[in-house]
Amino acid sequence: EVQLLESGGGLIQPGGSLRLSCAASGFTFSSYAMSWVRQAPGKGLEWLSTISSSGNNTYYADSVKGRFTISRDNSKNTLYLQMNSLRVEDTAVYYCAKGTRKGGYLDYWGQGTLVTVSS
């Protein structure tokens, strides 16, 4: 059974940093691209970032480019999102998600972790 478990969310002041983790199990983690998607309270889904299976290629939404960094440790089956220079508008539930074999779609999602940016 595929499982994705996010952690690392919490309350942080504007300008602060946070690192989210996503522990994966139930599939060959090193074979799949992984992504982060967020959802602000009461709003829709926003794709943030994708990393290739090897970790060699990364992609970002303009809204987080230069502030967030996606990475992975295939030896630990873990995905990360380093978030710097956080803003109030980054407040959201952050989901990690597994890419499909062909890529581009997200077939398994974690339960999400809430990040609240507030003074």
Next chain:
Amino acid sequence: EIVLTQSPATLSLSPGERATLSCRASQSVSSFLAWYQQKPGQAPRLLIYDASNRATDIPARFSGGGSGTDFTLTISSLEPEDFAVYYCQQRRNWPPYTFGQGTKLEIK
């Protein structure tokens, strides 16, 4: 960036009725479109990929259609558990992957 526009914003129907949800792309995405279902307090679930292919364990009452810029998600006979928010997503031109703003399917 490809913009996906979903309609209607809210759809009010009764169990047993047929639901038709729409997603329109600002430019052609060929058939590279997916649909997701999200229930309150839960993560999204992949329903349909490549416009018309059901994902694993998705019931046959869910079907997807369309290509180019116009797509539909049809639920043939609504079950109580189908009332949720539905999102479309494209992978034709990325980054970024983009989602529609969602359609809320509510019980009438």
